[in-house]
Amino acid sequence: MNENRRTIQSVENAREIMAVLEERGGASVAEVTEQVELTRGTVHTYLVTLNEEGFIRKSSDGEYDLNLKILDLASSIRERQPIYRHGRNEANELAIATGDVTHLAVESDGVVYMLYSSRGSLKQETPSNGRLPMHASATGKALLAKMSDDRVEEIIDQHGLESLTTHTITDREQLYEELETVRERGYANNYQEQTVGAQTYATDVQLPDGSLAGSIGISGTIGRFETKDTDELVQTMIEAANQIEINIQRARS
Structure with a gap:
């Protein structure tokens, strides 16, 4: 060796x-x-x-x-992520406008890391360091949909398709069909796939060169989302994603 x-x-x-x-x-x-x-x-x-x-x-x-020294490293890494630096205000505003929980996430080594969360109903910022499987989260599927089939295969081979609830996608072909749907409509939907009773919408955020900066998501209970106009909610989220991309572009100009 x-x-x-x-x-x-x-x-x-x-x-x-x-x-x-x-x-x-x-x-x-x-x-x-x-x-x-x-x-x-x-x-x-x-x-x-x-x-x-x-x-x-x-x-x-x-x-x-x-x-706790690990927190210093984690904070430093998080601060270097463009979606975190230039997306927090947009996540906060989206949370306040909708009254739901919003998230900023990135992919690393085939896993989704939640960099930041904001709870609009409480009107306070909440940092988040959660780790989620890509196939069972809207923030993850929004990113998978933008990746090549080879990269998706690598992630599946590495992490598998674990069942978290009865709604979790555990079949490769079904996942590929879901990702195609995400590409067509421009956003991902997680309906009780990670947590029973919870739903999340998410869309990707890109860097100026077209690579992925991460994703932004909005979460709530099924009952809460049933009372909302899905098209309006998703459009507001996509507009927030677009603004984050503009913020990143301006910062690099």
Whole structure:
């Protein structure tokens, strides 16, 4: 194994260990070792190093957990996203205008990350750091619809099509049909595919070169959306997406 490969593997090992800590909400050396393909001694070395660097912390009972230093990295990454920098005001205004929850999201490694949320009914801004499967979220499907078939296949192969509710699309052909519908109408719809009783509409936001900046979505309960004019709601969302694209273009001029 060459030096570059060893370095890459070390990063991957650290990522897996931190993922275990995230999932379990803290774990001992033995508990982490059970979840990764590394020896107990190697796991201990990684945990000690990550602790010394401040990315994790060790409690009095000997368990390790993620540390707040990670938030500094997350905030820095989020601030560098064009859709976050130039889309927050539009998300806020959309939330206030509709009274619903709005989201700004991006794709990374085949997963949707929610960068920002705004709750119009409460008239307050709410940061969000959620992670969602692309096939079961409107923000994800809006992005998948703009990707090549090869890229969509890669994401499916990597993450699968897990069923979250009885409404989740779990068949490849059905997903491709859904993505074609998204392309034709210009927005994605998530009807109870992620959470029973909830619905989300979303559309993509593009950078000046035509690549994807992310997506903007609007969520509510099924009962709430049934009382609204869908065409008007979606059009308002698309206008917000268009304005974000204009904001990004102006910032780069």
